[in-house]
Amino acid sequence: MKQIPFDALRSYCETVLQSCSVPADDAATVTDCLLYANLSGVDSHGIIRLPHYVTRLTNGSITAQPVIRYDRPRPSIMTVDGGDGLGHAITARAVQEAMPVCREQGSVTIVIGNSSHFGMAGYYLRDITAAGFVGMVTTHTDVRIVPSGARKPFAGTNPIAYGFPANGEPLVLDFATTSVSFGKIALARTEGRAIPPDWGVDVNGEPTTDPNALVGMHAIAGHKGAGLAMVIDLFCSMFTAMPYGPHITLMYEELDKPRKLGHFITMWDVGALVPIDALRARVSDYIDELHALPRTDADKPVLHPGEPEALRRAERTRDGIPLEPGLIGELTALGERLGVDTALFA
Amino acid sequence: MKQIPFDALRSYCETVLQSCSVPADDAATVTDCLLYANLSGVDSHGIIRLPHYVTRLTNGSITAQPVIRYDRPRPSIMTVDGGDGLGHAITARAVQEAMPVCREQGSVTIVIGNSSHFGMAGYYLRDITAAGFVGMVTTHTDVRIVPSGARKPFAGTNPIAYGFPANGEPLVLDFATTSVSFGKIALARTEGRAIPPDWGVDVNGEPTTDPNALVGMHAIAGHKGAGLAMVIDLFCSMFTAMPYGPHITLMYEELDKPRKLGHFITMWDVGALVPIDALRARVSDYIDELHALPRTDADKPVLHPGEPEALRRAERTRDGIPLEPGLIGELTALGERLGVDTALFA
Numbered sequence: 001m002k003q004i005p006f007d008a009l010r011s012y013c014e015t016v017l018q019s020c021s022v023p024a025d026d027a028a029t030v031t032d033c034l035l036y037a038n039l040s041g042v043d044s045h046g047i048i049r050l051p052h053y054v055t056r057l058t059n060g061s062i063t064a065q066p067v068i069r070y071d072r073p074r075p076s077i078m079t080v081d082g083g084d085g086l087g088h089a090i091t092a093r094a095v096q097e098a099m100p101v102c103r104e105q106g107s108v109t110i111v112i113g114n115s116s117h118f119g120m121a122g123y124y125l126r127d128i129t130a131a132g133f134v135g136m137v138t139t140h141t142d143v144r145i146v147p148s149g150a151r152k153p154f155a156g157t158n159p160i161a162y163g164f165p166a167n168g169e170p171l172v173l174d175f176a177t178t179s180v181s182f183g184k185i186a187l188a189r190t191e192g193r194a195i196p197p198d199w200g201v202d203v204n205g206e207p208t209t210d211p212n213a214l215v216g217m218h219a220i221a222g223h224k225g226a227g228l229a230m231v232i233d234l235f236c237s238m239f240t241a242m243p244y245g246p247h248i249t250l251m252y253e254e255l256d257k258p259r260k261l262g263h264f265i266t267m268w269d270v271g272a273l274v275p276i277d278a279l280r281a282r283v284s285d286y287i288d289e290l291h292a293l294p295r296t297d298a299d300k301p302v303l304h305p306g307e308p309e310a311l312r313r314a315e316r317t318r319d320g321i322p323l324e325p326g327l328i329g330e331l332t333a334l335g336e337r338l339g340v341d342t343a344l345f346a
Numbered sequence: 347m348k349q350i351p352f353d354a355l356r357s358y359c360e361t362v363l364q365s366c367s368v369p370a371d372d373a374a375t376v377t378d379c380l381l382y383a384n385l386s387g388v389d390s391h392g393i394i395r396l397p398h399y400v401t402r403l404t405n406g407s408i409t410a411q412p413v414i415r416y417d418r419p420r421p422s423i424m425t426v427d428g429g430d431g432l433g434h435a436i437t438a439r440a441v442q443e444a445m446p447v448c449r450e451q452g453s454v455t456i457v458i459g460n461s462s463h464f465g466m467a468g469y470y471l472r473d474i475t476a477a478g479f480v481g482m483v484t485t486h487t488d489v490r491i492v493p494s495g496a497r498k499p500f501a502g503t504n505p506i507a508y509g510f511p512a513n514g515e516p517l518v519l520d521f522a523t524t525s526v527s528f529g530k531i532a533l534a535r536t537e538g539r540a541i542p543p544d545w546g547v548d549v550n551g552e553p554t555t556d557p558n559a560l561v562g563m564h565a566i567a568g569h570k571g572a573g574l575a576m577v578i579d580l581f582c583s584m585f586t587a588m589p590y591g592p593h594i595t596l597m598y599e600e601l602d603k604p605r606k607l608g609h610f611i612t613m614w615d616v617g618a619l620v621p622i623d624a625l626r627a628r629v630s631d632y633i634d635e636l637h638a639l640p641r642t643d644a645d646k647p648v649l650h651p652g653e654p655e656a657l658r659r660a661e662r663t664r665d666g667i668p669l670e671p672g673l674i675g676e677l678t679a680l681g682e683r684l685g686v687d688t689a690l691f692a
Contacts, residue, residue, distance in 0.1 A: 074452025074618045076422035106420025107455050109614060134584075149648045150639040162577045164584065171580070173573040205642075220567035227519040227651035230636075231508045234517070234629065238480075238510065239619050244632060266612065268455060272420045273585050283580065286590060290576075293496040296551075302496045305573035 002328060003320030008344040010035055012335065013047060019338045020057040021064035026089035030119075033088040037120040038321045041312035044183025045120040048190060048327055051334050052252070053086065053117075061258050062086055062116050070097060076105040079240075080112040084258040087118030087139075091263055095124055099131055102267045112263040113240035117141075117251065122174030122306070124265065125163030129170035132276040133267040137161045140236040140262060142248040144182055144200075146216040147226045151205045153216045154245050155229035157182040158236075163306075165276070166283040172306030177229035178217045185211045186252075191326050236262035348674060349666030354690035356381055358681065359393060365684045366403040367410035372435035376465075379434040383466040384667045387658035390529025391466040394536060394673055397680050398598070399432065399463075407604050408432055408462050416443060422451040425586075426458040430604040433464030433485075437609055441470055445477055448613045458609040459586035463487075463597065468520030468652070470611065471509030475516035478622040479613045483507045486582040486608060488594040490528055490546075492562040493572045497551045499562045500591050501575035503528040504582075509652075511622070512629040518652030523575035524563045531557045532598075537672050582608035 010031055017027035030053070038046035056062035066083030068090060073079060078098050082090035094110050102108040118124075121137045128135035141156030159181075161174035176182070180199050188195050188211040197207040200217040208214055219225030230245075237244035240262035249257045270279050287304045295302065303311075316322075323331070328345045335342035356377055363373035376399070384392035402408035412429030414436060419425060424444050428436035440456050448454040464470075467483045474481035487502030505527075507520035522528070526545050534541050534557040543553040546563040554560055565571030576591075583590035586608035595603045616625050633650045641648065649657075662668075669677070674691045681688035 074450070074615065076454075077452035077614075077618055079619065104420070105451065106423035107453065107612075108422075109453050111619065134581075147636070147639070147648050149642055149646055151642055152639050154636060154639060154648075164577075164580050171576075173570075173577050175567075175570040175573070179567075220570055221521075221525075223651075224519075224521040224566055227521065230517075230632075230651060231510075231519050234510050234632070235480075238625060238628060239614070239616055241620060246635065266453075268423075268585070269420065270585055272423055273425065273457065274587060279584060282584060286576075286580070289592065290493070290500060293493070293498050293500060296495055296497055300495055302493050302500075305569075305576060 001322040001324055002345070003322050004344055005320045006035065006039070006317060009047065009321055012331070012340060012342070012344055013050060015340045016050060016054065016334065016338055019340060020054055022057065022086065023065060026086060029092045030086050030088040033092065033119040033123045035321070036123050036126070039313040039316045040120070040122075040309035041316070042120055042183075042309065044181050044187050047323070047331065048187060049117070049119070051330055054334060054338070055255055056116070059256050061256050066090070068093070070094075072101070076101070076108050078108055078110050080110060082112055082115035084114050084116065084260075087116040087261060087263065090115050091118045091124055091265070092127070095127055095265065095267075098267065099133075102133055102269050106272045107266060107268040110263075110265040110267075111239040112265070113242045113260075114258075115261045115263055116259040117261065118263055120174065121159045121161035122163070122172050122309070125161055125170065125172045125174075128267055129163040129165040129172070132165055132269070132271050134165070134270050135163045135265065135267045138232045138235055138264045140233045140244070140248065141182065142250045143245050144217045145178055145219045145226055145229050146201065146205070147219070148222055155226065155233050156245070156248065157217065158229040158232035160228070160232055164283050165280050166287060167280050168284070169310040170306060171283055171287065171304050172309070174306070175220075177219055177225045177232065179220055180217070182217070185214055190330070191324055235264040239264060347668040347670055348691070349668050350690055351666045352381065352385070352663060355393065355667055358677070358686060358688070358690055359396060361686045362396060362400065362680065362684055365686060366400055368403065368432065369411060372432060375438045376432050376434040379438065379465040379469045381667070382469050382472070385659040385662045386466070386655035387662070388466050388529075388655065390527050390533050393669070393677065394533060395463070395465070397676055400680060400684070401601055402462070405602050407602050412436070414439070416440075418447070422447070422454050424454055424456050426456060428458055428461035430460050430462065430606075433462040433607060433609065436461050437464045437470055437611070438473070441473055441611065441613075444613065445479075448479055448615050452618045453612060453614045456609075456611040456613075457585040458611070459588045459606075460604075461607045461609055462605040463607065464609055466520065467505045467507035468509070468518050468655070471507055471516065471518045471520070474613055475509040475511040475518070478511055478615070478617050480511070480616050481509045481611065481613045484578045484581055484610045486579045486590070486594065487528065488596045489591050490563045491524055491565045491572055491575050492547065492551070493565070494568060501572065501579050502591070502594065503563065504575040504578035506574070506578055510629050511626050512633060513626045514630070515656040516652060517629055517633065517650050518655070520652070521566075523565055523571045523578065525566055526563070528563070531560055536676070537670055581610040585610060
């Protein structure tokens with residue numbers, strides 16, 4: 001592992017995206033989202049995805065300069081047509097656009113269509129909670145989850161994230177509905193590592209340790225998690241008229257087809273009901289009580305959702321972002337191909 | 347098991363509640379909610395709870411004729427002060443009150459405080475989906491879930507339910523964030539049955555098969571489920587200024603204290619975005635595709651969330667509701683004490 005300083009990696013990533021005709025502000029947003037994942041220790045949703053985005057930007061299945069259209073068919077629903085652009089830029093901008101609506105209406109739902117992979121769902125809750133809002137963020141993916149009783153996948157790893165403002169770091173829960181995130185499989189593929197046999201099944205429905213042979217995965221909590229993955233898929237496809245489950249363009253296998261993903265976000269202005277300072281203080285009290293629980297291991301406090309990631313961010317902001325040699329090689333080759341300075345990886 | 351005809355059980359339950367000064371329309375709503383659970387096969391949230399409600403109605407910790415107050419601090423947020431009444435009646439009425447708001451605003455969030463146990467969360471999605479809305483319904487409970495790394499429970503079995511309209515029965519996912527619903531433990535207590543050792547732990551944090559010794563339970567999916575239980579608790583307590591987790595009145599142990607529960611419901615008028623008939627048809631297509639998946643057992647189709655319950659409702663509406671002897675004895679004694687006809691149980 002090599003520690004890459006945050007600022008150098010940010011500059012590299014922004015320059016790569018700009019060299020693919022992504023406008024500077026969008027490049028900055030996408031970079032911020034990817035590196036927020038790396039800082040948080042969620043490397044599966046970090047800069048490891050950059051070469052993939054470059055492939056799609058280059059072949060046009062992601063539009064570098066999309067025409068984004070906003071509409072508000074009802075006072076508390078905002079629709080966004082992302083024009084097949086980068087999901088991160090579309091979503092982060094939509095959240096900003098929706099904030100005054102949330103303040104005015106008390107809550108707003110943002111229904112995004114014609115989008116693409118938007119990175120780590122929890123990222124968007126940083127801005128949402130900083131504004132004093134409570135948020136729920138979901139997206140769907142191409143199919144991975146095999147419902148129990150079936151022999152083929154039907155729902156994606158469909159993640160859902162929630163955030164509440166607190167004093168200091170917000171309480172943010174962000175999880176995939178598979179027992180592991182697909183990003184961890186992508187990481188194992190990049191790193192050439194075997195995976196545990198309980199992560200998923202091959203084309204015959206048999207357990208596999210080969211990340212490249214894996215086609216189906218297990219849901220968390222059996223039918224509950226599989227049901228949640230389906231519900232998330234419906235939120236992301238039914239409001240937006242985007243494809244669902246088996247009809248979603250495969251992220252890595254159908255590289256020339258636009259993803260046509262939907263995202264579904266709801267924000268609530270809790271300050272409409274409770275003074276926001278009191279709310280932040282009360283969520284912090286909640287966290288303090290959690291920390292004070294009797295422990296199975298005296299040295300290990302019980303952490304709140306989002307706390308391990310926040311601790312990791314403090315550490316990596318200070319020490320740099322660790323990247324493994326295979327990924328460094330890939331990013332170096334990418335930079336050289338695009339004429340972007342790669343001295344940071346040397 | 348004895349099969350009790352639906353209509354006879356409904357009449358009994360309504361009469362019991364009315365004999366506790368519950369107005370006829372509220373008695374009908376609470377009964378409908380309880381028996382909907384029984385019909386659905388979710389017996390843990392059915393008429394088994396009636397003696398408990400009677401205890402609380404009698405001692406005043408649930409108010410039979412509450413003063414319910416509605417407010418709308420922002421266009422898409424409705425607050426409801428339930429006046430410590432029966433949660434089912436408060437919630438079902440709030441959903442009806444909020445429907446025109448949802449139609450007008452595109453979505454509405456209902457924030458309910460000063461309420462009590464509201465039964466099966468999925469019940470409310472019957473009306474929500476029948477109106478052509480998509481819904482999310484949550485409530486919190488007194489603590490049961492022991493977060494990993496802790497030795498004491500901190501979050502309730504906190505359920506969450508979602509519903510989408512379809513042609514025919516809606517797609518409804520309703521699950522507790524514990525690996526089993528606490529209602530199943532209550533049922534085991536009533537029936538005097540042992541429970542599997544992986545359902546929970548005793549006061550020392552050790553696995554137990556005695557439902558009466560159980561004080562802590564496991565979350566679904568480890569930290570993901572425990573996190574979701576906490577997030578649901580925050581939704582139900584932070585918007586409403588109701589107590590959370592360890593501060594919630596114990597349902598069965600603190601019988602003379604009002605529950606002070608919160609419920610958090612959001613409804614979306616998907617018809618604002620997609621013609622509602624097209625939406626229903628598309629959700630039904632989704633279900634058809636799920637049914638058509640290759641199966642591990644050729645005779646067992648993969649069912650959609652809510653489908654096992656819908657099949658059970660058809661069966662029990664026809665055949666009656668099976669009640670076990672211990673519960674029949676309890677309901678008979680209750681009826682005799684309140685002067686309500688118990689011939690249906692003979």
